[in-house]
Amino acid sequence: IRDFSQIDAWSKSRNPPIGYEPFFYECLGAGNTRLAATFIPKCNPSNRVEFFLKVGDWGNAGKLAFAAKDITLLEDIKSKAGSAAPSSELDAMLAQLTTKLSGR
Structure with missing residues (x-):
């Protein structure tokens, strides 16, 4: 079971040492493009265009x-x-x- 509300809350409370890309990919892989899109501004700038394309933005x-x-x-x-x-x-x-x- 993927608890997206917990993922979202945890990502807002801490700065993960692994960055935000894994959160993006996990949410995207689960089909939650809306939550995945919230991580894009926190990701590496060189990946942002690609990530926006992946969520259809x-x-x-x-x-x-x-x-x-x-x-x-x-x-x-x-x-x-x-x-x-x-x-x-x-x-x-x-x-x-x-x-x-x-x-x-």
Whole structure:
């Protein structure tokens, strides 16, 4: 039995020496994407886009790619998301980033 309320409470009361990635993967593996998503901001920044994609949070994955000014990653996120993505939001980020980078 997986006691998600206990996992959530424990993770908030202490800073685990193993990091938060194991919590993310355990919750994700159990199908609890909502709780898994709560651990993403606490995980290693280099893994966050991948983790947001795994839980289907295309918007936050796009925002991180936009903040990193990574057009290729943003295009990849849009293609992976397909019709499930907030395409207008991702399109706007792509257009804005393309304009910013071409204006240098």
